[in-house]
Amino acid sequence: MRYLSIGAVARECGIAPSAIRFYEKEGLLPAPGRQSGQRRYDEGVFARLEIIGLALDAGFTVGETRMFLSGFSRDTPPAARWRALAARKLEEVNALMQRAQQMKSLLESSFHCHCPSLQDCETFLRERRAAGAQRPARQAKAARR
Amino acid sequence: MRYLSIGAVARECGIAPSAIRFYEKEGLLPAPGRQSGQRRYDEGVFARLEIIGLALDAGFTVGETRMFLSGFSRDTPPAARWRALAARKLEEVNALMQRAQQMKSLLESSFHCHCPSLQDCETFLRERRAAGAQRPARQAKAARR
DNA sequence: CTACGAGTTAAAGTGCACTTCAAGTCAAGC
């Protein structure tokens, strides 16, 4: 079993050391063992970091990701609460995918479109109709740096 | 043709007046006519706001959205530059959708999963394998409030 | 005239996910 420094982990998975410390401080990552003050990680950290990245990429906040991860931890899983959160998040992810799909259509069609103005761009109007009577008061998230 | 105040537009499409002013200042929204100092919008503003929302939701920054919109404007479309941007963005949107899909799978499977720890969760390992040797050094964005 | 609601501005504030900074510790090499 190799024991890796924070720098080694960072290099190996392309995350800044500062981010790893940040995740630890925020309770996403368990505090690892130390060797003369320095953090020493085992291989398991990569799987954790991967889910963290996945969750944050998919639009979870740090707090939500913490809860998401707690759904997988061995200590007292508060299943009901977790399930509710997961269900809500699933909807948000669906909404995100739908909007991304719309944007994708819009982008693709823009390659073939030469409308002088938006007001009468056929493609856009079609997209808009496809989107339906939504006008949904956007609120979901999905960011990373 | 109705002429709407900023408040009326805001109410009708669920965006804060401050956001509308912000978009105008950032050049996403053309400056409308004024009536004793106050902005008066025509119906066309809704289509504009809808694309702005779509673009921002799909992860465009304000600057990118400005360029995206300029692709649709009647004045000198710098087609090459725009196409390059659109192509790059299309890739980013694809990546976003892929990650969202992964998160969705993870969420869905978490309903049926009762693994004591991540390290040996079959479902997660399968997801990970499906994701391939990516470890992609995340960089794309996709946020809104 | 006064009051009110809705608009105007520039500037400062907010929340999030990190990053950067300043000052220090530690082990190894010379």
Next chain:
DNA sequence: GCTTGACTTGAAGTGCACTTTAACTCGTAG
């Protein structure tokens, strides 16, 4: 002993997309 490089900490800074604030102007109603 001194230097180097990688690490440690808490605190402050950053970028983005807005929001809030403060001080103001309008048109209308009473």
